[in-house]
Amino acid sequence: HFFFTIWAATQTYADFASQISLMLGKKKLARKDFDNAANFLTDMVLNGIVANSGK
Structure with a gap:
């Protein structure tokens, strides 16, 4: 599911x-829009991993 989430978002x-x-x-989307999306998705994925690391 982790892979599917990353794949779907990107x-x-x-x-x-x-x-x-x-x-x-x-x-039209600018390079900055893609950079913002990449930063958001990276933060979302990594924070999700860290938040669930104690389970």
């Missing part, structure tokens, strides 16, 4: 960039 940006642009109110 593939969304590859396949649906135009829809994401629309939702962000932009004509």
Whole structure:
């Protein structure tokens, strides 16, 4: 499930960039948008691992 989560999140940006642009109110995603997404997803995944490491 970990792999599926990473794959789904990153593939969304590859396949649906135009829809994401629309939702962000932009004509086109910039490099910074992809960097922000990568930072968010990295934090989400790593914090999820750390938060569950005691189980």
